[in-house]
Amino acid sequence: MKLKALKLRNFRSYNKESEINIQDLNVLIGKNDVGKSSILEALDIFFNGKPDKNDLCIANDNCRIDITCIFDELPETIILDDSTPTSLKDEFLLNSNKDLEIRKSYSVSDKGAVSEEAVIVCEYPDNENLSDLLSMKRTPLKTMLNSLNVDTKGVNKTKNKEIRAAIRNHYYTNNISTKTTEIKIDGRLDNEDNRKKIWTSLKKYLPIYSLFFVDKPLNDQDSDIQDPMKEIIKEVLSTNEILPLLDQLKDAVQNASTTLADNTIKKLNELDPTLAETLQSNFPKEPTWNSIFKLTLEDERGIPLNKRGSGLRRLVLLSFFRAQVESRKTANAPNVIYALEEPETSQHPDFQLMIVNALKELSDTNNAQVLFTTHNSNLAKEIPKEALRYIYSEGNTIKVENGLNDDGTDNVEIIDKIIETLGALPDPKNKVKVLIFVEGENDINGLKNFSEIMALNDSSTMKLTNNEAIAFIPTGGSQLKYYIEKKYLDGLTQAQFHIYDSDVPGYVKSVEQLNNEGVETKKGFNTTKRELENYLHHEAIIEQYSSLGINISIDEITDEEDVPEKVAIAINQAMGKSEWEAFDPEKQKKKISKVKRQLNEGAVKRMTIERMIERNSFEEIKMWLNTIKALV
Incomplete structure (x- = not known):
């Protein structure tokens, strides 16, 4: 399950609803105090916490904060309210785009108290007889099924999924008509309401969200060196190997505790039957395992790293992300979203580039997404344009625009605003003698790596890696630095080498026209193979x-x-x-x-x-x- 989009309304500067597109890699750019950090912290509230009264937008049109997360790449089967696999689709819990949309709303009272509720926004059957179906546990479900006098042959009445399906089929013989509906799953629900159990189960499938503030104040329990250790514990506890063991332990503790509690009620019944009837044992909350386990790093003298220099602490944070790249090269890694506030802070330029490269690699591993803010033009240049998010204020509204348009073309106006905001200038190109035009960044990496292999066989072969005599110009979408360089080099007179795939007729025609010019300093080739x-x-x-x-x-x-x-x-x-x-x-x-x-x-x-x-x-x-x- 991956985060596809975030919607904010009445949260800090986001007075009107703003939607932020989320991909595997997301780099938030904008002027100071425009709302970059608010995006990271809103996600932290959604996944891990609760806002306070000061998070309510001062220009709010009501006293409610809305934070909505939309998820795609959903599991095909899911355990919701019993041990039987079902699916979000079969339970009609998907929105009109077939995604899972969860909105958390936080109401702020006049006295500053904050209450929370959560709903799933979905396309649900448009029939009032089915409106409470998900709130029913098995006994009332079976009662409702029996009251309908339908043929239950083939329906396993020990499985909630099958009972609900049979009830829906009673009201709809063909296609089920739906309408956009909000299914409440948290907030002032009775303990007997089945939706509480659905929400408890559903939360297990949501990504882990890890927010790192690289330049925050340090103390023994809250520091940028403590955070990676906490996240290690959270991720380990979410692995397929550990989760079943925790569930076994939880069941054993709950069963033993319930037995003792029920015996207590039984003894109370002997003293006062009327009072005993009003009591029952219940576990209102799931255990928080990550609060039980502590992990720290100390040197041989027993001095924790949060008492060491800030440079060393930040190197450990960098090393954490580099280690994550290695550890997440498996298909079973849990879904994690990593978020960082200005990772370049107080870092040597070499380490700045290393951490950005590590974050880019991390975003390309299984089940990982990365968001970070930056004001550093050199770091932003290394980012693919599709990962760029520009945040700006227009009137009383905060807007978030992407580096690419929906059709994959450059969002030129926004990219130029990003360059202007960052003060990103092109690198000097006085040494460049040849411009190599390719389709995209992947072709650049492929050609560079092939040249390295060829050079190992023949030292006279020209290596394309770290060669100041050449500059690559992708004709398609790629990193911001190539966009900047292309604009800078468009009017220059360097020699040109064009190499394009042969599977696109337009590229074949372009190469033919280029070579027909008969200019010795311009050479064009199409691959003899497809690409x-x-x-x-x-x-x-x-x-x-x-x-x-x-x-x-x-x-x-x-x-x-x-x-x-x-x-x-x-x-x-x-x-x-x-x-x-x-x-x-x-x-x-x-x-x-x-x-x-x-x-x-x-x-x-x-x-x-x-x-x-x-x-x-x-x-x-x-x-x-x-x-x-x-x-x-």
Whole structure:
């Protein structure tokens, strides 16, 4: 389950509802005090806490704060109110976009007291007879089913899911008509209300949210060195290996305690039967396991790290994220959202870049999402444009815009505002002699890595990594720094080398027109294979995913097939997910995009000269590199 969007209303500066699109990597940029930190803290309230009276927007139109989280990539089956798997779809708990939408509302009284309730916004059956269906436990469900005098043959009355389905089918013989409905799941619900149990179960599927304030005041219990240790405990307690053990312990404690409590009531009954009738044992809250376990780091003298220098503490935080990249290379890692406030604070420039690269890698691992704020132009340059979120005030409304438009094109107006806000200037390019035009960032990584392999075989081969004589210009979406450089270099006269895939007719035509100009300092090529990923050997791909704990099975690569899609389908099969065709095109596109990055950043490094020769890619790539060298 992943966070898809956040909606804020009446929270601090967000007086009118603002929606923030959330992807795997999200970088929040804007002027001071515009509302960047409020996004991170609103999420912390939703997942971990409660607001106080001062969080209510002073320009509010009522006394209620609304924080809404929308989730996609939902589990196919889910345990809600008994041990029988069901699904959010079958229980009509999805919104019109087939996502899970949960809104938490916090009412603030005149005296400053804050009360909370939570609802699921969903497309629910439009029939008043079904309005209380989810609030019923098994006994009232069976009573309602029996009162309808329907044929219950084949209905297992020990499973709430089947009873609810039978009741719905009684009122709808064909398609079930629905309407947008709010199903209350928390806040002043009776203990006998089944929705309390549904909410308790549902919370187990929500992501863990971990917020780090890198530059906050330090004390023994609350510091930026203590936080990573707390998050380690939270994540370990959420693993598939530990969760069943905790449930066993919880059941054992509750059963033993209930027995003793019931015996107490039994003895009370002997003294006063009237009073005993009004009492029953109950566990109003789930145990908070992470408050029981403590983890700290100390040196050999027993001095905790929060008593050491701030630089060392922040290096530990950096190391935590780098370690997370390694530990999350498995399919069973719990869903986690990491949020940071200005991670570059008090860091050496080298470490600033390291932490941003670690966060980018972390966002690309299984079940992880990353949000952070920054004012640092050098860090922002390293961020893909689709991850950029620009926050600004327009009138009395806070707006959040994306770096890319919905159709994937550059949101030029917003990107230019980001550059202006950050003061991001292009790097000096006096040394650049050749501009290498490619389709996107994945092609850049692929070409750089292929050049490294070729140089190991022949020292005269031109390496494209850290080469000041060349500058890459992606024609498609990529990092902000390439956008800046392209604008800076558009009017210059460096030699040009263009290499594009052969699967797009427009690119084939562009290369043909370029070469027809007959200019010696402009060279254009289309790949003879479908795209750069087709130059890989299938064994290199298998090895790369094996290193991530995913054992895929693919046969030899051909020149014409869609390799990223082929690998994405193989990963899907290896991880036991839904059939590939069951995913909507947008979700397929996301999965393929991740594969392309993994292939060009990882699988290429596992190529060898022998594998390149076997794939008939050695001579062609050598020719590209020699052409670039000649232009330089």
